[in-house]
Amino acid sequence: MxxxxxxxxxxxxxxxxxxxxxxxxxxxxxxxxxxxxxxxxxxxxxxxxxxxxxxxxxxxxxxxxxxxxxxxxxxxxxxxxxxxxxxxxxxxxxxxxxxxxxxxxxxxxxxxxxxxxxxxxxxxxxxxxxxxxxxxxxxxxxxxxxxxxxxxxxxxxxxxxxxxxxxxxxxxxxxxxxxxxxxxxxxxxxxxxxxxxxxxxKPCYLPKPIAAKSILRSKRADKRIVAVFVGDMSFPRNEDAVDWLISKALPLLSEEEISHFHFKFIGRTNKEKMENKASAGNSSVEFTGFVDDLSSHLADAQCTVIPVFGGNGVRIKTVTLLGSGLPAVSTKDGIEGLPIKNGVDAIIANNPKSFAEGLRQMLDVNKRKSLAANCRIAMASFLxxxxxxxxxxxxxxxxxxxxx
Missing domain, CATH: 3.40.50.2000 (Glycogen Phosphorylase B;)
Incomplete structure (x- = not known):
């Protein structure tokens, strides 16, 4: 044809x-x-x-x-x-x-x-x-x-x-x-x-699977769990997602709980503007900007956060994150149309309280391991x-x- x-x-x-x-x-x-x-x-x-x-x-x-x-x-x-x-x-x-x-x-x-x-x-x-x-x-x-x-x-x-x-x-x-x-x-x-x-x-190229051992253990010296978000933060919906996570969901975690996380935001951004949004206390937040090798950054992560709202636009980065097998806490809009079951393949949370609870579950190594294995299976045929x-x-x- x-x-x-x-x-x-x-x-x-x-x-x-x-x-x-x-x-x-x-x-x-x-x-x-x-x-x-x-x-x-x-x-x-x-x-x-x-x-x-x-x-x-x-x-x-x-x-x-x-x-x-x-x-x-x-x-x-x-x-x-x-x-x-x-x-x-x-x-x-x-x-x-x-x-x-x-x-x-x-x-x-x-x-x-x-x-x-x-x-x-x-x-x-x-x-x-x-x-x-x-x-x-x-x-x-x-x-x-x-x-x-x-x-x-x-x-x-x-x-x-x-x-x-x-x-x-x-x-x-x-x-x-x-x-x-x-x-x-x-x-x-x-x-x-x-x-x-x-x-x-869906992404043009299939995402590289994350090794199981990487999901179980952090490579950071301080042993914080790396939670990644990937998206162009010059795009309003992604900027709003990061703002919502930092200002609404993270404050519901205790100082002890937040001390176990390092949040890494990957993608184009106004770094100074976004870093001013970061909460204080024991939080650890990083804005990398665009990266040449996304796979290497994902390989260092133990989970991902997808706090996006609204059903319009292209969700390549979301599919990449889930397709790589990273355990995820996501809004319902973030995984719309994907073959994902709540609590089995990913944790779906639509408000700050439930999103914070999803992050708490990510502190459980066995939960991360289970979500990662199930998510890989669910996404394989989809991609x-x-x-x-x-x-x-x-x-x-x-x-x-x-x-x-």
Missing amino acids: KALVISTAAPDATSENQTGSTNWTLRLLRLLSYNHEITLLAPPPLDEPFLKQAAFSIIECPPDNHFGKCARFIKSLRWKIYPSMWHQRSSKIERSLAEATGDSFDVCWLLDDYAGMYLREVPRNLPIVFCRHFVLNMGLPVKSEERNLASIIKLGWHRRLATSFDRWTAKHSNITVVGTEESRGNLHSLAPDAKIIYFPT SEDEDANEIMRISEQAIKANF
């Missing part, structure tokens, strides 16, 4: 520039490559090792942002396209779509949210699968933090465009793919007749590429059928 594949960000799961979104984009591309003959249109840098070794066609399409500010405003209003998307616009992709025909390809996959701005330019007889990483209307605040008129008007304008974009793209795509059930419910509320498929987000590749093929076939 011939697939025209469009991404507005370079697929990336290995460099410092990677995000959960670029990681998932690369996984989707890998899955498509199993059963599709791909022509990929994407911006540079296309340095990911998988892309350099790929047997399919890759056309580098740098963004050139050739629309002026006034033109972008008018086109956003007319075409219902979110304003920031224009900065990733590529005239080379425009020309490629103008030349494409339904005879050249069997299906078109738009691999990220911003690629939706090309939806109207895809040939009408070419079925479209649109992959949503982050449903726009779900990520905007209801009220502006700045109470001046200009900020209120700007937020209202962005909310209107976000909702319009989410609605019309769901209606005009043959199939929309989302990574969370909450995202699917949101889009169904905007476009009840649209075909929305839940396809859980299989073969079945996911077959599901991607079925989605393409459904899109073709829906287009007739």
